[in-house]
Amino acid sequence: MQVKRKSYIKPFEKVLAMLELEAITHTKNVQQTGDDFYKVQTDTTEDVLLHRLAYWESAGEDVLKNTTQVLLENTSNLESDYIQLDFFQQTEKNLRQSRILRYGVHDLHEYRGKFFPQLVRACINISEVKKGAIVFDPFCGSGTTLCEARISGMKSIGIDLNPLSALISKVKTTILDSSKREIEDAYQQIQNLLHPKDLPYKIEDRWTQADRNYLIGWFAKEALEDIHQILCAIEQLRDTRMQNFFKLNLSNILRSISWQKESDLRVRKEVGSYLAGDAQKKFLEEARRQIKKISPYLEALYAFSMDTAEVIEDNTVTYVKKNTKYLGQCDVLITSPPYATSLPYLDTDRLSLLVLGLMHRSEFPQKNLQMVGNREISEKRRSELWNLYLERKSELTPQITELIEQIAAENHKPGVGFRRRNLPALLAKYFLDMLDSIRAADAMLKPGAKAFYVVGSNSTYVADEKIDIKTNQLLWDLARNVGWRQVNYIDMDMPVSRDVFRKHQGTSEAILIFEKGL
Secondary structure: OEEEEOOOOOHHHHHHHHHHHHHHHOOOOEEEEEOOEEEEOOOOOHHHHHHHOOOEEEEEOOOOEEOHHHHHHHHHHOOOOOOHHHHHHOOOOOOOOOOOOOOHHHHOOOOOOOOOHHHHHHHHHHHOOOOOOEEEEOOOOOOHHHHHHHHOOOEEEEEEOOHHHHHHHHHHHHHHHOOHHHHHHHHHHHHHHOOHHHOOOOHHHOOOHHHHHHHHOOOOHHHHHHHHHHHHHHHOOOOHHHHHHHHHHHHHHHHHHOOEOOOOOOOOEOOOOOOOOHHHHHHHHHHHHHHHHHHHHHHHHHHOOOOOEEEEEOOHHHHHHHOOOOOOOEEEEEEOOOOOOOOOHHHHOHHHHHHOOOOOHHHHHHHHHHOOOOOOOOHHHHHHHHHHHHHHHHHOOHHHHHHHHHHHHHHOOOOOOHHHHHHHHHHHHHHHHHHHHHHHHHHHEEEEEEEEEEEEOEEEEEOOEEEEEOHHHHHHHHHHHHOOEEEEEEEEOOOOOOOOOHHHOOOOEEEEEEEOOO
C-alpha cells in the first residue's frame, strides 16, 4: 500500500502521522520511498485508510487517492451550492496544500482554547478503538473531540462547567444532522422576523434588573435594543437546533458591538459609538458567512454513519460522584484542559452568558470557584485554599509542591499585591483540581483505555524573575499518582494563533498519552 503524508504539517504532527498509520495498519513495517511517500505492508484495506487517516494526503494500492480528511478540510474552499454527490470523486481537484484547521463546524465560534480536529482524529486512530466505542472528554470546551468522534462512528460524552462551552458543543454536534436547506430556511425566517413591531415582549422582560444593569454598562442602549430584537426573531424558530445555531452567531458578534476591548480577555472597557441597526447587520453577515462555510461540509457528511453525542453541563468530579451511568464504560479519553493560571473563562464569556440567558450575574462568584484555573478569589477564599493545600500536599508530586512553595516564599511577603499573593493558592487549587479530575476520569475509563491530554504551559514573574509553570510536565508526573502508565510525551511546536486571543497563548504545549491499568 502506498501512502503520502501531508508535506506541510508540523514536526509533532509527523510523529502523530506515523503513530496513527502504524495503529491502523497494525504494523511498524513502514518504508519511506521519497519525500513524504511511504510504503506499508498491511491487510488493512484502501478504503479504511482513506476514510480514517488524519495527517495523510492520499493512499492507494495502485493509484493514490485523496483521503477523506483532506477533502473535508477543503470543503472550506467550496461554494455553498456544492453538490454532495461529487465529494468522493474529486481526487484530481485543486486542493489547498496548507494546514486547514478551521473548516466545517470547527469554525462556528471564536472560542479560545480550541484544539485541532486532525489531532483528535489521529488520537482516535492511535487508541485503536472501534466504531461504536465511547469517547470521553472531561473538558469538552467547544466540542472538537465530540464532533470528530461522531463522524468516526463513535458515541461521545463531553462535560464542561461553562454554560457557553456546553452550548457550543451542543450546537456543533447537533448541527451535523442538519441539511443546508434547513439552515437556509431558518435564516430566511429570521430575516423576515427582524422587525421591531413583531417583538413578542419588552426588553425589560428579557433580563433581570441586575443583569440589565450590568449589560447597560457594556452596551449602548440602542445596541441592547437591537440584540433583544435579534433574540426575539431567533426564539420564534420552532427547531431548537436552529435557535441555538443562530444564538452562537449572535454570540460571535457581541464583542464587536459592545464596549469590551475586543482583543482583550480581561474585563476592560473602551466606550465607543454605536449606530442603530449595526447589530442586525453584523449578525446577518456572520450567519451568512457560517452557512456558506458549513454547508459543503454538512453535504459531505451525508454519507457518513454517525453515532450520538451527549453534552453535560457540570464539573467532571461532581458528575462522577452523583452518576454511575458511564462508570468504567469509556474506551478512550481525549481532552485539552485549561492550563495553570489561565484567565477565568466565565468572566471572559460573561457578555454572551448574560445576553443569551445562560447565567445570571449573581451566579458568577459561586460558579467561578468551581472552575479549574480560576484566578479571582477573595482573601478569605485564598486562606481556605492554602489551608486545603497544606492538608493535601502529600497527594501532589514533589515538583509541584516545590514550585508552589517557591512562589509562596516571595508572594506571601508583606506589601505584595493581592493578585500575586493569590497565585500560590490558585496554583495549588489548579493541581488539586486536576488530580481530582484525573481520578474521576479514571473511574469513567475501561481498564487498559488510553487517555490523551493536550496541555499548555505558562509562566509568571516572582521578584522580577521569570518562573516557568511547566503544566504539561507536571501533569505528566502527577497522573502516575492515579496509577496511570505513561505511554508517550509529544512536544508540540505551536503555530501562532490567528484568533483575537492570540496574545494570551501559552509558551508551549504537549500531548500526554497515558494508559489506565488493567
